[in-house]
Amino acid sequence: MSEDIVILMIGVSTFLGALGLLALIWAVKTGQFDDHSKFIDAVKHDNEEDLRDAAMMAEKKAAHKKRIKELERKKCMPAD
């Protein structure tokens, strides 16, 4: 086994691990670990219905954004 292989192995595995670390840090920064009991309790109610619920919220947000854009477009156009 040459030195290069050892360097490669350590380098690649540390890099992969670092990717995981970055993902975790990102999750902390976006507040996903702020609520400890959510981990345990929220799982109990997790089902298809909640998925639909989340989809509905996403739709609502999209609709809101669209309306804002339209409003802005109207503002840009000269009133006649």
Place this chain on the structure above:
Amino acid sequence: MSHIACTHCNLTFSEEVLIKEEVQGETLYFCCKGCQGVYHLLNAEGLGTFYDKLGDTQLQPASETSKSNSDLEKFDLEGFKNKYIKNHEDDLCEIHLIIEGIHCSACVWLNEKVLHKTDGIMEASINYTNNKAKIAWDPHSVKLSHIIQTIRSIGYNAYPYDPALQEERAIATQKTYYTRILVAVFGSMNIMWLAIAHYAGYFSGIEQSYKNILNVAQFILATPVLFYSGWIFFRGAYYGYKNNIVNMDTLVASGALLAYIYSIYAMATQGGEVYFDSVVMIITFVLVGKYLEVLSKKQAVDTLDNIMGSTPTEVTTVNKGIKALVSVENIIIGDTIELKPGERVVIDGVVHSGAASFDESSLTGENEPIYKQKGDSILSGSLCLDSVVMYEANKDISSSLLTSIVNLLEVSMSKKPRIEQLANTISGYFSTTILVIALFTFAGWYFFMGNFEQALIIGISVIVIACPCALGLATPMATLVGISIAAKRGILFKEAGFLESMAKSDVLFLDKTGTITEGKPSVKLAHIQEGFDASLLYALVSTSNHPIAKGIVNYLSHNYEHIPIILLEKIQSIDARGLSAIHDSHVLLGGNVSLLKENGIDDIHISSEHSLFFFSIDNKVVAYFELSDTIRKNAADSIDAIKKMGVEIVMLTGDHEKSAQKVASQVGISQVYSKLLPQDKANIIDKYQKQGLVTVMVGDGINDAVALALSDISIAMGNGADIAIDLSDVVLLDDKIDSLQEAYILSRRTYRGIKENLGFSLLYNVIAVPLAVMGFVNPLIAALSMSLSSLVVVGNSLRIKNLKFKEKS
């Protein structure tokens, strides 16, 4: 009669008082209209699965919605918007709310679900731990008042809070700690498996070229751990240096940095072993310990938000007969404010018309309402109980009492004095001494032998063998045993260090009501005359929340069996005097002397040192009761025992001089301060602290909170207010004064154990370090003696368990 649970809230009631309803062949029972309404609303919305998720958890009965919605309009006012609502650039509004009435995760689920279904709400997330919600909505399609109404309609309540005050800062600290710990754990785990290759190579031989690769990899991993994760210790060591204090941070930072620099030297010269693994281990372990302390601080912040959030943001002012809702910030001195029953006072002032009784328990700790009329001053934080009052503001919001208390709390939470811990001081001196010895050893060997590398290695080995292993274990081991014994006896020490601080205390401050006494009036003497009917009195007093009425209810339910339920008509509560009702055209009156006099019963010549409660039927007194607050069991004995330990005892109370002196003489306390407001208590403690005395404060209410936050050690009764428990260092779960005495005995015994352990480990080092200085350190002997010394420390600490306590009655 059989007891049946309400279909909505799961509380059990006897069958005849429940509302019955047939739905699809099933009989449903409800305890009130509110619960019934919520049940049908949920089923209509398709949220009936809530009850499956709820299981057996009991909820608060839903109050009837029409009643509580009178204040909804305040949520749409401009002043409220400026204070709590944040506007996003994409035309959304955001608010932080505390949801009241959440009992379990099913409640959180239900609230989120209902909010999601409301039009115009873009985001709603509720924290499972502290019940705080963040809601973002489109102000064009829904109003905030409607959102609050939605939450109320399903049986919960919501009030806003300002996260910028404390919470944002607490969360930010928590997050950086998390990130630092993640980096530290990642670094140490990876370095450990590289180190295994290293150790294997140490025993079976390894080529220098491979060793170099491992060294460099460890160096790369250790660097961010030391400088990013360990930054906290360098900062702490720097502040310590500026204030001329050698603290725990100095020890950690200097130890880790020295090992790091030496390892770089070993790596560069390709001789000797690297110690990157010890560097990251030290940082990781100490960091995790620090993080646990940060967590407990955040809990206190959550409770503070609760108090601030429940205070009104608008008050009703009356100007030339016109009523208006005005934001509290805009109230100026001289404004006339109208106060309705059930409202909390936010601005101090003087009553100029009307009269009502006020609950000042959050200020004085006394449960008995105080009757105030024209000319009396009212203080913010008190609660108007029974009637409408007009008063003139004589302070603005920023100087009003309630605001100043909350401000005081915020300040004292962050500047609470920490008594220098014995182990920290000793390890501080110890590490300086060791560093100096190591330096001299290095200089000596280099000077006499002329070999730089050998001198350096021996110098380092002095630090390694002195690695305060037994010293580090001395305190934690003893306090761990102490804490576990305490927990078994119902005494909760929140941090190990508090045992040590408590053992050093000189002065003990005791609150009166709720601490030395039970905090609620109970019947001392009952005078029953002809014509008395217990069930009538029971029906009358159970309609009131007044502490005296509660005391009577308590007495009746203990002394009479099977009290039949009687329905009364025209129940009225009369300001600060009592209750009246009608039953079968008989007039029932229950209350104090002035109530009877007003109703034409003049021939009463009974006087008592206790509070009196009369009960009359058709203007004929059929019974009267003497009530007073009782002193807790064994209070006098325990206080006497604590005094004998050499602790000075002082009583602090918001009550009158006379009743304070009476209680004090009964339990044997000679120093009494009475008629104190919350900040006065804190001032007295501060005065003692300025004399260099270590203080312990025992309290139970919001009125003790400032004093508790300031005192070196604070102890709360287990059934006290949430804020008192959160701010305290020690909680007496069983509310017994005996536990206080036990806490003293235990802390002193633990402290003795700590001192013994420290003495031993210092002795060990006095023998081991000179050997290392002379260059005699054989790794095997070092390892053996180290584990032996640790065993001695553990064994000595376990001796604390032999402590005997008397049985609690």
